[in-house]
Amino acid sequence: KNEVEQSPQNLTAQEGEFITINCSYSVGISALHWLQQHPGGGIVSLFMLSSGKKKHGRLIATINIQEKHSSLHITASHPRDSAVYICAVRGGANSKLTFGKGITLSVRP
Amino acid sequence: DTEVTQTPKHLVMGMTNKKSLKCEQHMGHRAMYWYKQKAKKPPELMFVYSYEKLSINESVPSRFSPECPNSSLLNLHLHALQPEDSALYLCASSLLAGHTDTQYFGPGTRLTVL
Numbered sequence: 001k002n003e004v005e006q007s008p009q010n011l012t013a014q015e016g017e018f019i020t021i022n023c024s025y026s027v028g029i030s031a032l033h034w035l036q037q038h039p040g041g042g043i044v045s046l047f048m049l050s051s052g053k054k055k056h057g058r059l060i061a062t063i064n065i066q067e068k069h070s071s072l073h074i075t076a077s078h079p080r081d082s083a084v085y086i087c088a089v090r091g092g093a094n095s096k097l098t099f100g101k102g103i104t105l106s107v108r109p
Numbered sequence: 110d111t112e113v114t115q116t117p118k119h120l121v122m123g124m125t126n127k128k129s130l131k132c133e134q135h136m137g138h139r140a141m142y143w144y145k146q147k148a149k150k151p152p153e154l155m156f157v158y159s160y161e162k163l164s165i166n167e168s169v170p171s172r173f174s175p176e177c178p179n180s181s182l183l184n185l186h187l188h189a190l191q192p193e194d195s196a197l198y199l200c201a202s203s204l205l206a207g208h209t210d211t212q213y214f215g216p217g218t219r220l221t222v223l
Contacts, residue, residue, distance in 0.1 A: 044214070102151055
């Protein structure tokens with residue numbers, strides 16, 4: 001069983017829709033990362049969370065430590081948001097990132 | 110400057126070739142990482158350098174040889190690779206190797222081994 005599970009596996013949305021991507025993890029963590037990867041491209045770090053909520057532009061990330069769950073919300077989605085969104089968690093100090101499999105998001109114009 | 114750069118963008122090599130991948134950052138970060146990513150899979154950690162010293166080697170075959178000549182530069186030397194080593198190789202850096210440090214990723218080098 002993966003330590004990091006993401007849902008849904010693939011997601012298609014219409015431009016302008018509100019999108020939610022979920023991440024659940026089964027281990028104690030010190031930080032959770034949301035990453036974005038465009039096709040054939042490198043990875044962009046969107047958020048790092050250890051508690052609560054963060055907002056950047058149209059993106060909002062929340063984490064519930066007790067429930068071991070995080071969500072990434074995209075408001076007013078746009079075709080340029082089409083990418084793979086990866087959730088990654090980190091345990092204690094000096095531990096490596098454990099990645100989820102990623103969710104492929106397609107936003108249609 | 111919040112950028113990690115990697116060269117080359119693409120590399121095609123034969124199984125007998127020797128080549129190197131280069132990664133550079135000028136953010137003053139003291140931790141640098143190499144990841145390997147196969148298509149439609151998440152990245153897999155290969156190596157971690159902390160203060161220019163190798164701190165983690167994830168049992169990577171010796172045909173991959175990392176080198177950190179200074180705090181801004183990270184190389185990955187490749188020799189006698191196999192076709193299954195074809196992948197996207199990602200470099201990342203963070204302020205320190207601590208658990209709350211954001212990792213900044215480079216654009217990657219797409220490697221094809223013939």
